[in-house]
Amino acid sequence: MKNSILLLLLFLFLFISCKTKYKEYADNVLPYSRFPQEKELKGEVIELDTALFRYPFRIRIEGDKAIVMDLHGFDYYGHLFQYPSFRYLSSFGRxxxxxxxxxxxxNFRLHNHILWTLDAxxxxxxxxxxxxxGDSLLRExxxxxDEDILRPLDFAIYNDTTFVIxxxxxxxxxxxxxxxGKLIEKIGAIPTTxxxxxxxxRPALAQAWRSFxxxxxxxxxxAAVTQLGExxxxxxxxxxxxVIRIGEHDEPEFKISDGYGMPTGIMGFSDVQVTDCAIYAVFHGTPFKEIAxxxxxxPDGGKYIYVFSLKGEPLCKYILEQYIYGIYVDETTKTIMATDVNSDQPILKFSFG
Structure with missing residues (x-):
C-alpha cells in the first residue's frame, strides 16, 4: 500500500513537471506574474485650445514638436503641436x-527628422x-x-533603407x-503552443497574435507586445x-469563425516603446466578456504601464489613475506623455522615477 502511494505521488509529480514545462513553451520562453516594484502614478491633464480628436491613438515627441495620431480622424489623421506648450500648429494625412x-x-514613425506613416x-x-x-509636414x-505583404497593421524603422513589418x-x-516596399527577409515564428x-x-492565428x-x-x-493575451x-x-515573456493571462485566446480569429480572452497591450534603458508597454487586462x-x-484603454529590461526582465508596474492608450517615454526628464481616448482633453503627462 505504501509503495502504491509513493508511485502515485511520483506520477503526479512527473505529470505536474511535464505540464509546467509545456506551459513554459521553450528555453527562451519565461513566465512572469509579478514585478519587483509597483508604483502609482497620477496624470496631469494638458489643456488644448482646440478640439481635434475622435480617437487619439499614438503620440511621439522630437525636440520642440509633438505629433498625435487620431485613429478615426474626422478630416486628418495626424496633428502637429509645439512642445511642451501643445500649441496647435497644423494637420497632415488628409x-x-x-x-x-x-x-x-x-501608425507613424519619426526617424532623422523625417516622418513615415502607414496606410493599411x-x-x-x-x-x-x-x-x-517647422510648423507643418509636407508629403514627399x-x-x-508588395502584394504578398498582407494588410500590414504596424511597422518600425530598422534603418535608413529598411522597415520591420x-x-x-x-x-x-x-x-x-x-x-x-520589397520583401527582404522573414524573421522568427509565432511562439504559440x-x-x-x-x-x-495560420492567417487566423497571425490575426490573433497581432502585436504592436x-x-x-x-x-x-x-520589442513586440500582443494586443490579446499577455x-x-x-x-x-x-x-x-x-526572449519571450508570458504573463498570467497567457498567449492570445481566440476561436476561428469564417477563417478569421475572433478574440475570446482579454485585451492585452496597446502600445510599446523601446528606450535606451528599458521597454515600456501599456497593458489593459480587460476580459472581452466584461467588455460585452x-x-x-x-473606459477604453489600460491603467497599467509595464516596464521590462532590454532582456525582457520585469522591472516595474505603474498603476495609473487614468486610462490611456498610447505613450511616449522621455527617460531624461522622467516623464511619460500619454493619450486618453475617453476625454475631451486627451493628452496626459505622468512623472516617474
Whole structure:
C-alpha cells in the first residue's frame, strides 16, 4: 500500500513537471506574474485650445514638436503641436480616397527628422518632411508595398533603407521590407503552443497574435507586445537572441469563425516603446466578456504601464489613475506623455522615477 502511494505521488509529480514545462513553451520562453516594484502614478491633464480628436491613438515627441495620431480622424489623421506648450500648429494625412489622401493611418514613425506613416487600406508607406518653418509636414514620397505583404497593421524603422513589418500570413513573425516596399527577409515564428492553428489556420492565428512593436537602433532591440493575451517578445537584432515573456493571462485566446480569429480572452497591450534603458508597454487586462457585459460603459484603454529590461526582465508596474492608450517615454526628464481616448482633453503627462 505504501509503495502504491509513493508511485502515485511520483506520477503526479512527473505529470505536474511535464505540464509546467509545456506551459513554459521553450528555453527562451519565461513566465512572469509579478514585478519587483509597483508604483502609482497620477496624470496631469494638458489643456488644448482646440478640439481635434475622435480617437487619439499614438503620440511621439522630437525636440520642440509633438505629433498625435487620431485613429478615426474626422478630416486628418495626424496633428502637429509645439512642445511642451501643445500649441496647435497644423494637420497632415488628409482623410480621403484620392492619390494624395489616406484611407487609414495605423501608425507613424519619426526617424532623422523625417516622418513615415502607414496606410493599411492602401498598403502604402508615406514619407513626410518638415517645412522650412517647422510648423507643418509636407508629403514627399509614397511607397507601395508588395502584394504578398498582407494588410500590414504596424511597422518600425530598422534603418535608413529598411522597415520591420509583422507578417500576417502566419508564415513568420516579422518581415524586413526595403524602402522601395520589397520583401527582404522573414524573421522568427509565432511562439504559440496551438499546433492545430499552426497547421490549419495560420492567417487566423497571425490575426490573433497581432502585436504592436517598436525598435531602437541604438541598442538593436525590437520589442513586440500582443494586443490579446499577455506576451512580450524581445529580439536583439544585433546578436539574434530572442526572449519571450508570458504573463498570467497567457498567449492570445481566440476561436476561428469564417477563417478569421475572433478574440475570446482579454485585451492585452496597446502600445510599446523601446528606450535606451528599458521597454515600456501599456497593458489593459480587460476580459472581452466584461467588455460585452458592460456594453460600452467601460473606459477604453489600460491603467497599467509595464516596464521590462532590454532582456525582457520585469522591472516595474505603474498603476495609473487614468486610462490611456498610447505613450511616449522621455527617460531624461522622467516623464511619460500619454493619450486618453475617453476625454475631451486627451493628452496626459505622468512623472516617474
Amino acid at each position: 482623410r480621403g480616397d484620392s492619390p494624395t489622401e489616406m484611407l487609414s493611418m495605423e 487600406n492602401k498598403s502604402e508607406l508615406t514619407r513626410l518632411d518638415f517645412s522650412s518653418s 514620397e509614397t511607397v507601395a508595398l 509583422p507578417d500576417y500570413s502566419g508564415e513568420s513573425r516579422f518581415m524586413k521590407v526595403s524602402c522601395e 496551438n499546433e492545430k492553428a499552426l497547421q490549419e489556420a 512593436l517598436d525598435y531602437n537602433p541604438r541598442n538593436s532591440i525590437l 506576451v512580450v517578445e524581445v529580439y536583439n537584432l544585433k546578436d539574434s537572441t530572442h 457585459r458592460q456594453s460600452g460603459s467601460l
